Amino acid sequence: MEPRRLLVSATQGTAPGDVLSREEAEALIGRALGMSKADAMRVNVLHDRESNVRFAANQMSTAGSSSTTTIRIQSVFGRRRASVVTNSRSDEGLRRAVEQSEALARLAPEDPEYLGELGAQQYVAVPAWFDATAGLSADDRAKAALSALAPARAANDLTVAGFLTTRARATAIGTSAGLFAYHRDTNANYTLTARTNDGTGSGWAGATANDWGALDFGAVAARAIEKARGSRNPVALEPGRYTVVLEPDATSDLIPLVAGALQARAAEEGRSAFAKGGGATKVVERIVDERVTLLSNPADPLILSTPFDNDGMPLGKQTWISGGVLSQLAYTRFWASKQGKSPTGGAGSLRLEGGSASLDEIIAGTERGILVTHCWYIRAVDQRTLVYTGLTRDGTFLIEKGRVTRPVKNFRFNDSPLFMLNNLDAIGRPVRTVSGDAMPPIRVRDFHFTSLSDAV
Amino acid sequence: MTSRRSFLKAGTAALGAAVVGPRVLPATPRPPVQERRTLYTDPATRELMMEALDAARRAGASWADVRISRNRANSIQTRERQVTDVVVSDTIGCGVRVLVDGCWGFAATEALTKAGVGSAAQEAVAIARANRMAQDRRVTLAPAPAHPDVTWKSAYTIDPFTVPVEEKADLLLRANAEALRAPNVRFVNSGLSFVKEERNYANTDGSVITQDYVRSWVTLACTAVGAGDFATRGPEVVQPAGRGWEYVLEADIVTNARQWGEEASEKLKARSVEVGRWDLILHPSQLFLTIHETIGHATELDRAMGYEANLAGTSFISPPEKVLGTLKLGPDFLQVVGNRSEPGALSTIGYDDDGVQPEDFPIVKDGIFVDYQTTREQAPWLAWWYTKQGKPVRSHGCSYAQSWADVQFQRMPNVSLQPGARDLSWNDLIAATDKGIAMIGRASYSIDQQRYNGQFGAQLCYEIRNGRIVGQLRDVAYQMRSPEFWNSLDLLGGKSSYMLGGTFNDGKGQPGQSNAVSHGCPPARFRNVNVINTGRAG
Numbered sequence: 001m002e003p004r005r006l007l008v009s010a011t012q013g014t015a016p017g018d019v020l021s022r023e024e025a026e027a028l029i030g031r032a033l034g035m036s037k038a039d040a041m042r043v044n045v046l047h048d049r050e051s052n053v054r055f056a057a058n059q060m061s062t063a064g065s066s067s068t069t070t071i072r073i074q075s076v077f078g079r080r081r082a083s084v085v086t087n088s089r090s091d092e093g094l095r096r097a098v099e100q101s102e103a104l105a106r107l108a109p110e111d112p113e114y115l116g117e118l119g120a121q122q123y124v125a126v127p128a129w130f131d132a133t134a135g136l137s138a139d140d141r142a143k144a145a146l147s148a149l150a151p152a153r154a155a156n157d158l159t160v161a162g163f164l165t166t167r168a169r170a171t172a173i174g175t176s177a178g179l180f181a182y183h184r185d186t187n188a189n190y191t192l193t194a195r196t197n198d199g200t201g202s203g204w205a206g207a208t209a210n211d212w213g214a215l216d217f218g219a220v221a222a223r224a225i226e227k228a229r230g231s232r233n234p235v236a237l238e239p240g241r242y243t244v245v246l247e248p249d250a251t252s253d254l255i256p257l258v259a260g261a262l263q264a265r266a267a268e269e270g271r272s273a274f275a276k277g278g279g280a281t282k283v284v285e286r287i288v289d290e291r292v293t294l295l296s297n298p299a300d301p302l303i304l305s306t307p308f309d310n311d312g313m314p315l316g317k318q319t320w321i322s323g324g325v326l327s328q329l330a331y332t333r334f335w336a337s338k339q340g341k342s343p344t345g346g347a348g349s350l351r352l353e354g355g356s357a358s359l360d361e362i363i364a365g366t367e368r369g370i371l372v373t374h375c376w377y378i379r380a381v382d383q384r385t386l387v388y389t390g391l392t393r394d395g396t397f398l399i400e401k402g403r404v405t406r407p408v409k410n411f412r413f414n415d416s417p418l419f420m421l422n423n424l425d426a427i428g429r430p431v432r433t434v435s436g437d438a439m440p441p442i443r444v445r446d447f448h449f450t451s452l453s454d455a456v
Numbered sequence: 457m458t459s460r461r462s463f464l465k466a467g468t469a470a471l472g473a474a475v476v477g478p479r480v481l482p483a484t485p486r487p488p489v490q491e492r493r494t495l496y497t498d499p500a501t502r503e504l505m506m507e508a509l510d511a512a513r514r515a516g517a518s519w520a521d522v523r524i525s526r527n528r529a530n531s532i533q534t535r536e537r538q539v540t541d542v543v544v545s546d547t548i549g550c551g552v553r554v555l556v557d558g559c560w561g562f563a564a565t566e567a568l569t570k571a572g573v574g575s576a577a578q579e580a581v582a583i584a585r586a587n588r589m590a591q592d593r594r595v596t597l598a599p600a601p602a603h604p605d606v607t608w609k610s611a612y613t614i615d616p617f618t619v620p621v622e623e624k625a626d627l628l629l630r631a632n633a634e635a636l637r638a639p640n641v642r643f644v645n646s647g648l649s650f651v652k653e654e655r656n657y658a659n660t661d662g663s664v665i666t667q668d669y670v671r672s673w674v675t676l677a678c679t680a681v682g683a684g685d686f687a688t689r690g691p692e693v694v695q696p697a698g699r700g701w702e703y704v705l706e707a708d709i710v711t712n713a714r715q716w717g718e719e720a721s722e723k724l725k726a727r728s729v730e731v732g733r734w735d736l737i738l739h740p741s742q743l744f745l746t747i748h749e750t751i752g753h754a755t756e757l758d759r760a761m762g763y764e765a766n767l768a769g770t771s772f773i774s775p776p777e778k779v780l781g782t783l784k785l786g787p788d789f790l791q792v793v794g795n796r797s798e799p800g801a802l803s804t805i806g807y808d809d810d811g812v813q814p815e816d817f818p819i820v821k822d823g824i825f826v827d828y829q830t831t832r833e834q835a836p837w838l839a840w841w842y843t844k845q846g847k848p849v850r851s852h853g854c855s856y857a858q859s860w861a862d863v864q865f866q867r868m869p870n871v872s873l874q875p876g877a878r879d880l881s882w883n884d885l886i887a888a889t890d891k892g893i894a895m896i897g898r899a900s901y902s903i904d905q906q907r908y909n910g911q912f913g914a915q916l917c918y919e920i921r922n923g924r925i926v927g928q929l930r931d932v933a934y935q936m937r938s939p940e941f942w943n944s945l946d947l948l949g950g951k952s953s954y955m956l957g958g959t960f961n962d963g964k965g966q967p968g969q970s971n972a973v974s975h976g977c978p979p980a981r982f983r984n985v986n987v988i989n990t991g992r993a994g
Contacts, residue, residue: 064562138586
């Protein structure tokens with residue numbers, strides 16, 4: 001029996017809408033560091049207030065709110081290290097976590113890749129906090145739901161399902177070497193699927209913003225409904241290689257797959273699409289069309305993400321692919337030190353640079369092609385080539401002579417984003433996608449659809 | 457390294473064991489272990505739960521439930537000869553769910569005081585009240601008997617949270633060393649993950665339930681590197697299970713690691729598959745996930761009714777009034793059951809997160825689709841069907857939330873394909889096949905949002921000619937349409953070949969939640985399935 005420790009960890013509350021302030025986070029981390037008997041310690045804190053509403057089948061569904069604190073304490077003795085995660089902010093809860101992490105660390109085998117904790121760092125300020133988002137009420141969220149439910153109920157041919165989530169978060173890191181990092185952000189994310197009641201049409205649209213006030217609920221509903229009605233009774237086209245226009249959210253489904261394969265270590269170990277064998281990589285080689293430039297930047301106005309990683313290392317602008325050339329790979333602190341490089345952080349907060357064309361202009365310039373709204377269930381099938389499979393979903397259309405002419409059945413694809421970026425035909429203006437990246441609409445040739453799906 | 461022929465003669469049974477772990481679970485589900493002794497329900501937790509329910513009622517809730525749970529996770533990860541991460545996670549909190557005028561509200565708090573849970577209850581009520589402005593139809597719950605003061609414990613004997621970290625690290629590093637002895641194996645990643653949930657539940661019907669749930673997972677991935685090429689076996693070489701440390705020991709990863717490494721190495725030399733129609737013999741370690749994707753998800757009632765349309769999707773098995781009792785999903789001998797009772801299975805539980813004691817129920821009977829997975833909110837949607845069948849309108853007990861901080865909704869029970877009447881083995885199925893591919897271990901999986909078009913790979917694929925395995929193939933995936941695929945089933949393994957496969961993390965919902973679920977099945981043969989070559993697919 002080891003009961004009833006459940007209740008000894010009552011935590012001090014924070015007013016609704018608030019998250020830990022810089023001072024509160026610093027004090028919390030300071031308390032944990034003060035309890036440490038280890039050679040080194042790192043404390044990562046995430047305080048997350050999430051509120052949401054769901055609706056489906058033209059009905060309200062679940063709705064809720066949660067406030068969670070994730071405190072990760074890593075204790076280190078020499079090169080032995082272990083982490084304990086707790087959600088207790090009380091002295092007693094923190095002490096228990098500190099002691100447990102120390103006990104585990106003493107027993108853990110040495111980690112030869114441990115490099116020590118970082119000292120104080122400089123971070124760019126990313127203005128991602130908006131009071132309007134943090135202070136939203138359940139009424140505000142219900143009204144947003146109603147903005148899609150009302151037109152759907154009024155029409156007799158539509159059923160909608162949607163999800164609105166708003167977050168207010170504080171992220172902080174402190175180390176025994178003197179590092180302290182703090183960032184807070186808000187986010188509102190809304191997605192909507194409209195389906196026609198005959199079961200043959202489905203349309204999806206979404207929007208995300210740090211500032212609640214920047215979300216246009218009416219525009220999202222109009223787009224999803226237009227796509228749903230427009231996609232009714234799709235025709236079956238033969239699977240094969242097609243010119244494809246990817247809307248920004250579809251681009252956003254595929255481009256991060258390239259970013260995920262950028263780890264230098266895997267490439268230099270010979271198990272990556274960017275490996276050449278013998279420890280060599282494809283860095284400085286032209287790997288895709290010369291119009292492709294891919295970079296990471298948390299401070300990008302379209303992205304606004306956290307300007308440090310879990311080690312507390314500052315994340316700045318990194319260019320991965322420049323003018324079609326693989327300019328660098330992503331180095332962790334350990335792999336960078338081993339290979340004599342600078343650590344880069346991972347390839348997140350992505351922007352695919354583009355031109356100035358809008359989606360409509362790209363469609364208008366397409367002689368014949370398939371328009372893809374977004375993709376679904378994408379899984380790797382071959383890491384050597386970055387071939388992935390997945391499906392189109394919620395709005396797949398034929399473009400003829402610059403105009404969307406008719407809906408087509410969904411396709412399954414088997415293709416690599418690297419092949420795709422080699423077959424680039426046109427690239428438009430990046431926008432913020434629902435997943436939070438900055439991605440343009442693009443047109444690519446010879447995209448490989450391998451079968452049809454009956455799914456609507 | 458064993459030759460393919462000697463592997464065939466001596467190794468196929470051992471191979472099966474190596475793939476899914478040595479534990480073959482009984483084909484006939486047994487009732488869960490029920491215990492009447494008090495495990496954890498201490499007076500203080502009960503008092504807080506009662507306070508949350510009272511506060512919800514005072515604020516205007518017509519019905520409420522509360523969960524106070526401690527969620528623990530323990531993970532150790534390694535590569536080659538070193539440990540890369542040791543993390544223990546331990547969170548405690550309270551989630552309160554309410555109905556106000558038929559509208560849901562939910563709030564979760566870390567403040568485990570009377571004031572804290574009371575204010576969460578009030579917030580849940582406030583959310584439910586606000587949502588009335590957009591309400592069209594009231595939520596009604598199927599009746600369920602109250603379970604005052606019951607407890608349940610999952611089928612583990614050694615609590616993995618009592619096993620010292622150095623013992624776990626030692627096991628993994630010894631397995632890594634064995635795998636690295638295989639030719640060409642340059643990289644090994646392995647890990648152990650454990651979850652322990654102390655779940656307390658109470659509702660305004662009068663239920664007070666305390667449960668102790670443990671699950672365990674061991675992963676190991678061997679990567680062999682050749683000239684400009686690499687191939688991986690794993691990481692899912694042992695099925696995750698609702699059991700404890702004893703299960704990890706039974707899997708004997710140190711002994712089996714060498715073979716997994718050799719299989720990765722052999723894959724480098726494997727012939728690339730010819731595209732076309734093949735007969736497939738799917739091992740339970742591969743087939744379980746196809747069952748999960750094509751039947752498991754497709755028979756979730758919320759999906760069928762459009763409640764997951766915005767992300768997870770809907771279902772080809774819908775609308776209910778057009779498919780229940782009429783849709784022929786497979787041959788007459790296809791029997792699929794939903795249950796939360798198979799010992800050691802991941803979705804097995806004594807009481808669900810609606811306070812319902814789950815029941816076993818047929819999903820596909822004699823090849824015909826007959827029922828969906830349900831919660832208390834959903835069962836009344838099928839009242840017409842249950843009435844027609846002479847059955848009570850009750851939930852099958854499929855409500856689940858991943859933690860106290862998340863609201864419960866319908867999640868998958870163990871959805872298991874029953875073994876065939878004849879006790880055929882994996883080897884019998886191979887011997888009965890002229891030209892086919894035997895597929896072992898989950899690999900790349902993808903299926904559309906209505907669960908029609910799936911593309912599934914495997915960790916190991918063996919070519920069968922004239923009833924014998926003649927060598928490994930690579931770049932194999934089958935691309936199918938669910939109804940045709942299940943109707944192409946023509947041979948099932950028997951009771952002794954039945955095994956549980958499982959997934960530790962199955963995503964659904966918004967915000968996304970993870971569920972762990974097992975699927976029992978025997979090996980099975982499917983005729984003339986479309987096979988593509990993923991190496992040339994691009």
